[in-house]
Amino acid sequence: MNGTLASPARAGGRTRFPKHGARRLLVAAGALLLSSACSFAPPPAVPEPVAELPGNFMGSALPGDYESREWWEIFQDPVLSTVVDSVLAANFDLAEAVARVQQARAQAGIARAGLFPALQASATATDQDTPANAGFGEQFRKLAGGEDGALPGGFQFPDRLAFTTYSLGIDFAYELDFWGRARNDARAAGAQYMASESDYHAARIGVLATTISTYFEIVDLRHRTELARRTIDVLLEREALTETRYDRGLVTSFELYQVRLDLRNTQATLPQLETLLTDAEGRLAVLMGGFRGKLDAILPDALAPVPLGDPVAAGVPANLLYQRPDVLAAGLRLDAARFAIGARRAELLPSLSLSGTIGVQSAQADGLFNVDQWFRNLLGNLTAPIFQGGRIRQNIALAHAQFGQAAAAYGRTVVTAVYEVEAALAALANEDRRHALLVSQRDEAQGSVDLQSERYASGVGGYTDYLDALRTLLNVESTLSGASRDLALARLAVHRALGGEWTAPPESLEGLEMVPVAESAAGGNARNSEGSR
Template structure:
């Protein structure tokens, strides 16, 4: 075998080995963890057949057009949503940046020199001026033999998925907060109106008691008690108005506006939103598909699993191919004509021999981080199940409580009416009227608070099931549009 033939075979073997190693990868391949899931919710009756939950635009079931409008405005203007959009743009750019490592790099270079040679060195007795111009290209390509760069791209891809799930999670929380604060605002309005009606009625009772005092059929104690009860009810109004204003202010911030911006739109009282029927909860497996926080945790687990391979690839040799070509001439115009052309190419190998254990430690760090995200994923699943179970029980029991409070308020309403009529006729003591009016106000106020709590429990259940904004969200538009970003004279810092 000739020398040239041996070299050729060695080169072919090298190329073949490189091609074989190009498909290699180190580190664990990600697999979605398998979990043992319950077949049904503990709060659901055994005889009930699970139905798939209807999560798309669930807030419309509250039948309030203004709430629907506020949700849309919050999705468009909320600052947390804007931050999540920017995170998606960052993740996508990071992925493109990581993918760039799979391709060669090419740089253009150029230089120009003008030199003067002293007369003593030219041998002619005269100094000489010479010019040298050079132009060319430098190229390099690090072969991804053990898949480190591919693992980096894989991790970045999972990072994009995680950022998108974070946006969905932000939207889910946002819509739930808007609905909850809106329901609470309407509840405070209803309780303020109740307190004012009750105080007015109690003032009428106090006036009647004063008339009886003048007629000698009532005591000054009765008059003082009647006025004190009316004043006590009126004292509830400022506290309720403060809570109403805080809910309005929160809604303003959630929609990306000034706190008081929605005051005029919410000034007119409306009924407390109340959904009809008990929403379907499906089965626990549905939550894993619907909850964005669970899907976010799973994507983060996948991302940090890929980072193990990225860290392990650093333990193996790396091979780079480099090359350059240049042309040199005495005149710029001769670079492409009468010039000297030079070139070079060849591989370079970098073998980690001793790194003080840092590379192995980096792998251990990556594995520990993966374990943390695995635990976080399992915790997110358990938290999701807990949220649904709690919301199911809370909604069902609060509706039962609302029904009982409604019956209680109705009974106290009859009691207050009869006690006033008997007192007016002189057949009942004033303490009976006082107790009846106090009990009636407490019962009606508790009924309104229970209606609000039932509606907010409905909101909590929809959030726990993963209901959110199902429409596409534009994320490519930046929040800040820069102008005049090209080369220019530097301006003074302001």
């Protein structure tokens, strides 16, 4: 805590301190310097693997800095961009993460309040009427020597004592933070708050990654469903042709059975694909914070993102310490645990607190506006722990154990982050090679279809050969569709492993927009819930 001192008054170019104030000012200055210098928090430290990060990622062939902002634009798919924008505006998981950030921000503010004096306004009116032969009145009469109510000078002591007092004041309380307990508690809460913000960014990346993954799943399932329908049409035609040839004795019953078995197997996959597609579309609608009707208005029938397997510039592993929100959050929680140790150690030492009241007091209400009626009460309280059954020592041991836990979690998070980046880079390169091989296979299958079509048109080849070639092409295209999805997900995994800011940070964190519900409807829902129990 940085203390600031008010400038002393000057007269004639010389510094003039108020009467009896020089010593107080020096004491206050010493206290502020001491409070700013004392802290029992351990010095910053990181686990050994964090200090020995490799210089480069294995498998990163493309040099350069990592670019994360709206990286999905490389797919050249405006529908995907629209879906991402919709999810950022209405996702429930993000709204929940925002609420957690707001809670941490409030907790940090609560902890920081301990660094400042507490002020409280008070207004009291006291009306007291007591018998004179009891309490203070009886003691006063005895001291004055009037046992029968008569006092010296002929003054008659009253039978009752009645008085009214009005007062206005400001109460204050402040604990001087000599040993940094409140300051370290505030720093720990601040680090936790910043960690919660990193958690929000991690949740934001997680939601976007799930959205993009689900979108490509829908693209793949829609394409494979269409290919399955086309394959069924080809097999139905192939079955009819084989039946005709079987009736003429040109093929055996086993060949006819094989064709029908192939047809039934393909027909059986179609309901499964449609179920998977319905599920994926429903999950995307939930990510968008709505129902499937909202999804139908955004997703057209044809979705065609461009699959890309180009390598990604990953930068260096050291960038992950501030680039990945989960790594950053783990580091901040390590700092919070370090500051907590300092706060718990400070509880072993004496504490000095000041409290008091200053205000005005009068027997009449209008006297409260007379400044000559001022009063003050000041109290200094110095306390030191002597015996508390080991509570403070155990709190310190607990803080050290929590620091060790946070250090292990931080080291594991950093090592895991480096591994995930290297694994994702390798997977992207492998999926790119696989996709290229399937594209080549698709081109060969297309060439075979074209050849069989020309042979059939010229009367050299049979129609059966053309249908078989077409069926092979459709199977290869279905496999290629899955490979395109896997290639997109591999690129997604690289960006998720590298972290960074995928979108511009929001100007403010806002939670869910709530809609008022009629009290009768809410009560009916509650009654229905109770009835169900």
